[in-house]
Amino acid sequence: MRWSLDQLESLIAAAEKGSFSSAARHLGKAQSAVSTAIAHLELDLGCPLFDRRCRLPRLTPAGEALVHEARAVLRQCQRLEARAASIVQGEEAHLVAAIDEALVEMPPVDETLEALAHLFPAxxxxxxxxxxxDIAGWVEDGTANLGILLRQQGQGSLLEGIRIAQLQQVLVVGCEHALAQLSAPAVSDLAGHRQLMITSRPLGDTGRPLGARFWRLNSFYSMGELATRGLGWALVPQHIAHYPPFYDRLVTLDSEALGIAPVVEVETISRRDRNQGPIARWLRHTLGERFRDHRAR
Known part of the structure; x- marks a missing residue:
């Protein structure tokens, strides 16, 4: 093996930024250094990675395949460095955990925090x-050491997520809503009323609405509150529907017409290049156990 990590970084930067000059600015290097690194990498690997006949270099088929491998190598190196730092540092004196507001008053989360207080009083x-x-941003910029959230698509390249649970969703409407009289509404029934949908900032692939009338919100609790006011129907995690302020004001309907209601995955995220101390690792592991225990009850 003759290639280096610097060469892999140059390859990834050029692929993501679209040109050798943009990659050089991103890496804080001279353009000639990036061009030379990629040329040497091509010699070491024995295949061209970029087609240079166009105004801007384009990845060749080999380059498309190998850039994914390069990312995997760098991710593993980041984990190695983070693990070494964790071993050297020992138990954390302080920890910042960012929690999705949709998990507020969730028993597995609260039980885990109670156990944390007893096991690590200092x-x-x-x-x-x-x-x-918010959670993803705080973890990525270093404000938080660990994030606990409902799974996102398209996380930043520095973030690594581990799934710890799945939450079942239920179809709900307010008690006074017209759909509340239908125990098992058809798709056509649902399409005729406003749909309340979860989304994130910025708008991404958040699913297609059934009809022309829909609102998108970035909070399941807000969706539940609006549903109690008769402003539409929604698919929400079961614990949101059972939230005490909502419980007597919402009706749960049969969602068979929608097929199997999708689950929402809960995951923990951290920066791949930052060390996770023993308490953070305990927190991640225990959360997974508490969610599994709660589901089994």
Whole structure:
């Protein structure tokens, strides 16, 4: 093996930024250094990675395949460095955990925090609550060490997620809503009323509405509140439907017409290049166990 990590970084940067000059600016290097690194990498691997006949270099089929492998190699190197730092550092004195507001008052989360307080009484803990995007942003910029959230698509390249649970969703409407009189509404029934849908900032692939009338929100609790007011129907995690302020004001309907109601995945996220100490690893593991225990009850 003659290639280097610097060469892989140059390959990835050029592929993502679209040109050698943009890659050089991103890496803080001279363009000639990036061009030379990629040329040497091509010699070492024995295949061309970029087609240079166009105004801007384009990945060849070999380049398209190998850039994914290069990312995997760098991710593993980041994990190695983070693990080494964790071993050297030992148990954390303080920890910042960011929690999705949709998980507020979720028994597995609260039980885990109670256990954390008893097992690590000297830990200085900071809890931040926010939307999915808040959590991802706080972890990515280093504000939080660990994020606990409902799974997102398209996370930043520095973030690594581990799924710890799945939450079943239920179809709900307010008690006074017209659909509340239909125990098993058809798709046509649902399409005739406003749909309340979860989304994130910025708008991404959040599913297609059934009809022309829909609102998108970035909070399941807000969806539940609007549903109680008769403003539309919604698919929400079961614990949202059972939230005490909503429970007597919502009706759960048969969602068979929609097929199997999709589950929402819960995951923890952290920066791949930052060390996770023993308390953070305990927190991640225990959360998964508590969610599994709660589901089995």
């Amino acid at each position: 830990l200085q803990l900071t809890l931040l609550y926010g939307s999915q995007d």
